[in-house]
Amino acid sequence: xxxxxxxxxxxxxxxxxxxxxxxxxxxxxxxxxxxxxxxxxxxxxxxxxxxxxxxxxxxxxxxxxxxxxxxxxxxxxxxxxxxxxxxxxxxxxxxxxxxxxxxxxxxxxxxxxxxxxxxxxxxxxxxxxxxxxxxxxxxxxxxxxxxxxxxxxxxxxxxxxxxxxxxxxxxxxxxxxxxxxxxxxxxxxxxxxxxxxxxxxxxxxxxxxxxxxxxxxxxxxxxxxxxxxxxxxxxxxxxxxxxxxxxxxxxxxxxxxxxxxxxxxx
Numbered sequence: 001x002x003x004x005x006x007x008x009x010x011x012x013x014x015x016x017x018x019x020x021x022x023x024x025x026x027x028x029x030x031x032x033x034x035x036x037x038x039x040x041x042x043x044x045x046x047x048x049x050x051x052x053x054x055x056x057x058x059x060x061x062x063x064x065x066x067x068x069x070x071x072x073x074x075x076x077x078x079x080x081x082x083x084x085x086x087x088x089x090x091x092x093x094x095x096x097x098x099x100x101x102x103x104x105x106x107x108x109x110x111x112x113x114x115x116x117x118x119x120x121x122x123x124x125x126x127x128x129x130x131x132x133x134x135x136x137x138x139x140x141x142x143x144x145x146x147x148x149x150x151x152x153x154x155x156x157x158x159x160x161x162x163x164x165x166x167x168x169x170x171x172x173x174x175x176x177x178x179x180x181x182x183x184x185x186x187x188x189x190x191x192x193x194x195x196x197x198x199x200x201x202x203x204x205x206x207x208x209x210x211x212x213x214x215x216x217x218x219x220x221x222x223x224x225x226x227x228x229x230x231x232x233x234x235x236x237x238x239x240x241x242x243x244x245x246x247x248x249x250x251x252x253x254x255x256x257x258x259x260x261x262x263x264x265x266x
Contacts, residue, residue, distance in 0.1 A: 001025050001115065003133050009112070011077050015085050018114060025129055028092075028110040033076040044073055045094050045110075052120025054095075054127065056107075064107050066127070069094040070117045091117045095127055135175070138241055142171040146245040174248060177221060178241050185218035185238075193220060200254055224251055 002008070002017055006029035017024045031040045052068040070093045077085040091113050097106040111130060117123050143149050147167040154160045177192050184191075189198055198214075201223045205214060214220045222232050225239030228246025239247075 001113070001129065003129055003136070005133060011081060011085060014088060014090075014112070014114075015077075018088070023113070023115050025111060025113040025115070025126055027130065028112050032078075034073045035076075036074075037076060041073060041075065041092055045069060045071060045092055048094075052123060053098075054120070054124050056127075056131075058104070062101070064097045064101065065099070066095045066107060067098050068120055068123045069096075070123050072116070075112075088114070090114055093117055093123055093126055095123075135179075138178075139171055139175050142174050142241050142245060143167055146174065146241070147171060174245050175241060177248075178239070178244050181218055181221045182238050185216060187217040189214065189217045189220040191217055196258075197251065197255065200251065200258060204254075224248055227251055 001023040002025070004013075004024070004026040006027045008024075008026045009029045011032075014024060014026075028041075031042045034041050034044050048069045048071050050067045050069060054066045054068060055063055056066060057063050070091060073090060073092050074087050075090045076082065076087050093109075093111040093113065095107065095109040095111070097108065100106060109127070109130065111126060113126060115126070117126060143164075147170060149164055149167050152160060152163055154163060180187070180192065193201070198220065201214065201220055204227070205223055214223060218238075221244065222230070222239065224247040225243040226232055226247065227250040228239075228243035228248070230236070230239045230243040230247070
C-alpha cells in the first residue's frame with residue numbers, strides 16, 4: 001500500500017492508485033463531498049460513534065488514549081472534476097486522542113484508505129502502518145541530506161541507479177544504527193561494528209580526559225556521534241541521524257588513514 005502524508009491527499013492520486021491495482025493509506029487534508037453530494041465527510045464522521053480505543057506510547061513517560069471511528073463512505077470527486085473522475089468507495093478512519101495533553105497538541109489523524117476496516121484490530125493495524133511514515137521520511141532525509149543523492153551528476157540512468165542503490169544500503173545502515181541505539185542500548189557493540197572500528201573508537205576515547213571505556217552499543221554510538229558534533233551532555237536526547245552520519249563519515253576517514261598507515265609503516 002502507498003502510505004502518504006497530507007500532501008498526497010489528491011483525488012487524482014487516489015484514482016490512479018486504484019487504476020494500477022494497488023492500495024493507499026493517506027492522511028486527509030480535504031473535507032470532501034460524500035454520498036450523493038450532501039454533507040461532507042466531516043459531518044458523516046461526526047455522527048459515527050466510537051468503535052474502539054487504543055493506547056500508544058508517545059515518549060518515555062507519556063502515552064495517549066486514542067478513540068477510533070471508522071466508516072465506509074462513497075466519496076465524490078471535486079466539483080470541477082466530477083466529469084473526469086468517478087466516485088470512490090473509501091474507508092475513513094478517524095483517530096483522535098481523548099482529553100487534552102500537556103505540552104503537546106493532541107493526536108488527531110484523519111486517514112483515508114481503499115482497504116476495508118471493519119474491526120478495531122484492523123483500524124489499529126492501519127494506524128501502525130501510518131506511524132511508520134516518519135521512519136521512511138528519516139531514511140530519505142539521510143539519502144538526500146547525508147548522501148546528497150540529488151547532487152549526483154552522472155550522465156546515464158544506469159550509473160545513477162547503481163549509485164542510488166549503494167546510497168540506499170548506506171542510508172539504511174545509518175538509520176538502523178540510530179534506531180537500534182534507542183531500542184537496544186545495552187547490546188554488544190559488535191552487533192553493528194567490526195573489531196577494527198571498535199579498536200579505533202577505544203583509542204579515540206582514551207585520548208579524551210576522564211573518558212570511561214566503552215562497554216555497550218550505546219557507548220560506542222555516542223562516541224561516533226561525538227565525532228559528528230554531539231555534545232553528550234547528561235540530559236541530551238539520544239543522538240539523531242545527522243550527527244551519526246557526520247560521525248560515521250569521520251570514523252571512516254580515520255579508518256582509511258589507519259589502514260594506509262599500517263600498510264606504509266607496518
